[in-house]
Amino acid sequence: MAVTKQKKTLSKDKSINIAIIAMGGQGGGVLSKWILDMAEAQGYLAQYTSVPGVAQRTGATIYYIELFPAHLADTKKQNPVLALTPIPGDVDIVIASEMMEAGRSLMRGFVTEETTLIASDHRDYAIVEKQEMGDGRRELSNVRSLAEKMAGTYICFDMDTAARAAGSVISSVLFGALAGSNALPFGRAIFEKTITESKRAVDANLRGFALGYENAQKGDTPEINPESNPESNPEINPEGKEDEEAKGGLVPSASVAPLLARMKESFPPHAHFLITEGLKKLVDYQGPTYANLYLDRLKIFTDMDAEMGGAKKKWRLSKDMARYLALAMSYDDLIRVADLKTRATRFDRFRDEVKAAPGQIITVSEYMHPRLQEVCDVLPTWLGGFLLQRSSLNVFFQKGRRISTTKLGGFLLLSFMAKLKWLRTKSLRYKVEAERLSAWMDDVKKAVSDNYDLACEVAGLQRLMKGYGDTYDRGLENTAKIMSLYPSFKEEKTAASILENLKSAALKDEEGKELSKAIHALNVSVG
Amino acid sequence: MSADEQQSLAETVPDRPVGFCTGCPERPIFTAMKLVQRKLGEVHVSCDIGCHLFSILPPFNIGNTTMGYGLGWSGASAFNTEADRRTISIMGDGGFWHNGLTSGVGNAVFNKNDNILVIVDNGYSAATGGQDILSSRAFNKTRQTNNPISKAIKGLGIEWQRTVNTYDLGKMVKTLTEALTTPEKGPKVILAESECMLNRQRREKPVRNKMIKEGKRIVRSRFGVDPDTCTGDHACIRLSGCPSLTLKENPDPLREDPVAHVNNDCVGCGVCGEVTHVAVLCPSFYRADLLYNPNLWDKFLAGVRGGLIGFIQKRAEKKRATHSFGGA
Numbered sequence: 001m002a003v004t005k006q007k008k009t010l011s012k013d014k015s016i017n018i019a020i021i022a023m024g025g026q027g028g029g030v031l032s033k034w035i036l037d038m039a040e041a042q043g044y045l046a047q048y049t050s051v052p053g054v055a056q057r058t059g060a061t062i063y064y065i066e067l068f069p070a071h072l073a074d075t076k077k078q079n080p081v082l083a084l085t086p087i088p089g090d091v092d093i094v095i096a097s098e099m100m101e102a103g104r105s106l107m108r109g110f111v112t113e114e115t116t117l118i119a120s121d122h123r124d125y126a127i128v129e130k131q132e133m134g135d136g137r138r139e140l141s142n143v144r145s146l147a148e149k150m151a152g153t154y155i156c157f158d159m160d161t162a163a164r165a166a167g168s169v170i171s172s173v174l175f176g177a178l179a180g181s182n183a184l185p186f187g188r189a190i191f192e193k194t195i196t197e198s199k200r201a202v203d204a205n206l207r208g209f210a211l212g213y214e215n216a217q218k219g220d221t222p223e224i225n226p227e228s229n230p231e232s233n234p235e236i237n238p239e240g241k242e243d244e245e246a247k248g249g250l251v252p253s254a255s256v257a258p259l260l261a262r263m264k265e266s267f268p269p270h271a272h273f274l275i276t277e278g279l280k281k282l283v284d285y286q287g288p289t290y291a292n293l294y295l296d297r298l299k300i301f302t303d304m305d306a307e308m309g310g311a312k313k314k315w316r317l318s319k320d321m322a323r324y325l326a327l328a329m330s331y332d333d334l335i336r337v338a339d340l341k342t343r344a345t346r347f348d349r350f351r352d353e354v355k356a357a358p359g360q361i362i363t364v365s366e367y368m369h370p371r372l373q374e375v376c377d378v379l380p381t382w383l384g385g386f387l388l389q390r391s392s393l394n395v396f397f398q399k400g401r402r403i404s405t406t407k408l409g410g411f412l413l414l415s416f417m418a419k420l421k422w423l424r425t426k427s428l429r430y431k432v433e434a435e436r437l438s439a440w441m442d443d444v445k446k447a448v449s450d451n452y453d454l455a456c457e458v459a460g461l462q463r464l465m466k467g468y469g470d471t472y473d474r475g476l477e478n479t480a481k482i483m484s485l486y487p488s489f490k491e492e493k494t495a496a497s498i499l500e501n502l503k504s505a506a507l508k509d510e511e512g513k514e515l516s517k518a519i520h521a522l523n524v525s526v527g
Numbered sequence: 528m529s530a531d532e533q534q535s536l537a538e539t540v541p542d543r544p545v546g547f548c549t550g551c552p553e554r555p556i557f558t559a560m561k562l563v564q565r566k567l568g569e570v571h572v573s574c575d576i577g578c579h580l581f582s583i584l585p586p587f588n589i590g591n592t593t594m595g596y597g598l599g600w601s602g603a604s605a606f607n608t609e610a611d612r613r614t615i616s617i618m619g620d621g622g623f624w625h626n627g628l629t630s631g632v633g634n635a636v637f638n639k640n641d642n643i644l645v646i647v648d649n650g651y652s653a654a655t656g657g658q659d660i661l662s663s664r665a666f667n668k669t670r671q672t673n674n675p676i677s678k679a680i681k682g683l684g685i686e687w688q689r690t691v692n693t694y695d696l697g698k699m700v701k702t703l704t705e706a707l708t709t710p711e712k713g714p715k716v717i718l719a720e721s722e723c724m725l726n727r728q729r730r731e732k733p734v735r736n737k738m739i740k741e742g743k744r745i746v747r748s749r750f751g752v753d754p755d756t757c758t759g760d761h762a763c764i765r766l767s768g769c770p771s772l773t774l775k776e777n778p779d780p781l782r783e784d785p786v787a788h789v790n791n792d793c794v795g796c797g798v799c800g801e802v803t804h805v806a807v808l809c810p811s812f813y814r815a816d817l818l819y820n821p822n823l824w825d826k827f828l829a830g831v832r833g834g835l836i837g838f839i840q841k842r843a844e845k846k847r848a849t850h851s852f853g854g855a
Contacts, residue, residue, distance in 0.1 A: 126541060133761060135784045252852050344840035360817060362817050362818065363815070363816040367804055400805070471809070
């Protein structure tokens with residue numbers, strides 16, 4: 001969202017301190033150079049400093065610029081000494097090229113009520129956010145509200161999207177926003193002249209500049225080309241959907257209509273959104289009969305939920321089971337991967353993702369490394385089990401394979417594999433998964449009558465089960481570790497939060513350090 | 528700002544350390560080391576000054592000591608004792624010529640060191656901006672380049688030396704494993720070679736763009752992740768840390784964790800694909816080769832392939848449509 005607070009222009013008779021809080025490789029150097037060139041042309045003595053060695057290297061960094069009016073130096077007949085780093089409390093303009101970096105500028109004390117803060121409201125995730133096994137992304141609403149509260153002038157909008165829209169880089173939009181903030185005593189034309197004279201990518205930079213300028217001037221601008229962000233709220237009113245249908249929207253096919261009807265008739269409306277998604281996934285995964293099995297299994301839990309007075313808990317158990325049961329029943333195997341990789345919709349998506357021009361020829365190679373295990377997984381139980389014991393077969397699965405789905409050989413191979421769906425319910429993996437599934441469902445069932453919240457947490461253990469190969473095995477191992485401890489704490493009042501803690505610890509790192517710590521702490525407290 | 532507000536910022540704004548550039552050839556060396564350590568256990572790693580020192584930061588967290596420029600191997604010389612595991616030292620080509628040749632390699636030969644040195648040879652003094660050094664491959668009018676490191680260490684008496692292209696992750700894993708486990712005694716040097724991507728892009732990108740404009744046939748590669756097969760475990764990120772490999776909201780409303788996503792900065796170095804193969808990760812990565820200015824044969828082939836594949840896909844879509852959920 002664009003936020004702007006009052007605007008004031010700095011005096012021409014005082015020095016101006018500007019700090020650019022950015023990441024290496026974002027073009028902070030280019031932006032600094034523009035500001036420097038412009039100020040020098042306007043009669044300032046100017047200097048900029050940067051931290052060497054972080055260019056391109058994506059770490060947080062600061063570029064610092066001091067502008068000193070030349071006429072003051074002339075009257076005093078003395079050259080100023082310009083500082084190398086910004087001093088907290090003494091920065092006139094702070095330019096933050098990303099939202100977390102805006103937060104950093106607040107932490108470092110650069111933003112006061114005298115400061116103009118120009119910040120781009122987009123996220124570029126730090127490695128510590130990206131490397132977690134779950135969702136390590138930080139929620140920055142505190143940064144947004146504090147920035148607005150603390151800065152004298154605050155200009156904030158998604159400059160990354162603006163830069164993309166202009167086919168430019170973020171530095172040009174930041175430069176435009178700086179001009180649009182009216183903080184510097186120079187007019188728009190002077191800024192634009194600086195870009196023109198730099199002679200590099202002038203047109204694109206001017207387009208980016210214009211977007212930055214206009215958005216900074218406008219104030220309460222709507223978002224620029226907001227990335228479509230639909231259903232963030234899973235409790236969308238199912239009634240609304242029916243209206244759409246009534247308006248002549250698409251009608252469900254005869255094969256799935258009974259499923260939807262059954263859902264509407266005998267499942268709590270709060271869970272309809274998630275159940276519909278679950279049905280879609282499972283019909284797509286195996287077919288309507290399989291999706292009906294999902295409803296059979298789910299029904300046990302929604303009934304229990306009703307008995308336990310689920311309405312008071314907003315039907316959490318029903319919703320959680322609707323989600324996790326669908327995921328557990330649609331484990332990834334070779335058949336599924338082959339199916340997803342060969343779809344027309346996927347071909348459209350990768351063209352879009354790699355920014356291929358319309359009609360441009362592209363060849364796509366898939367990086368796959370099926371092991372003997374994955375091959376045996378899709379074979380009938382007896383055959384898969386037999387071959388899995390033949391470790392000599394492993395020699396055929398040492399290397400990863402590159403299969404091109406845009407060439408006939410690769411495409412035909414994968415689309416043949418995608419057709420093996422009928423084998424699935426008789427396969428080795430299906431049997432193993434069915435056993436796991438029933439053990440997990442039993443644990444949830446047993447927990448419900450004693451402790452509703454705990455049952456929901458047990459249901460959520462499915463979140464640990466993801467990926468393929470080692471990743472999947474680690475999920476199994478972590479779940480087993482947690483469940484071996486489960487009897488020792490399930491009677492506790494705080495059992496639900498204990499389990500929740502263990503689960504989130506298991507998602508922190510792959511070496512299991514956080515989980516070990518949590519388990520240790522638990523053993524100490526439970527004894 | 529109140530103490531509470533300070534505290535809340537400290538929680539939501541973690542450090543953002545520097546890391547290897549997009550496509551950096553040094554990244555796969557440490558990916559390989561991480562994978563080898565998983566199998567053989569933790570190894571003492573003595574680091575050096577240079578971009579490769581970013582290995583000490585997330586997501587690799589590899590490296591125990593750093594003494595100074597070119598001092599990678601001498602920093603571990605005290606570990607030349609009877610032990611059940613060898614140490615690995617790192618040195619850049621710049622550090623090697625700065626003093627590592629004598630203080631590291633010479634010292635190791637003289638003292639019959641049984642440990643391992645990895646020399647990261649990216650063709651430049653890259654961390655300081657890509658200046659030429661003795662072993663640079665580039666032609667230089669005023670300097671004598673092209674003096675290979677392999678020859679220099681051979682001259683000093685290094686018998687066990689292997690040269691590995693850093694992007695060949697499988698070979699790097701094999702070579703490191705061999706160096707750590709071979710019964711052969713004596714100093715071991717692995718030359719890890721690949722040109723600094725920053726310098727390479729600076730040189731090649733303008734040429735490529737020019738050739739595309741001139742109508743020459745050019746293939747440009749880049750990578751992508753299929754969000755529907757990615758389950759959001761981020762193992763690929765932990766083994767790479769590439770800036771262009773980031774997170775995106777999971778398009779599946781049932782799944783809660785964000786998926787991996789390759790953004791448009793990707794230079795197609797191929798490391799994420801290699802990682803998928805060597806570490807046996809999920810089959811979500813794909814390489815897309817974008818063809819500019821195709822010739823007639825390209826167009827013919829693409830027409831045939833597209834036609835047949837499109838036909839089969841349409842049939843499959845038709846079948847899927849029999850189970851359509853309509854507007855639900």
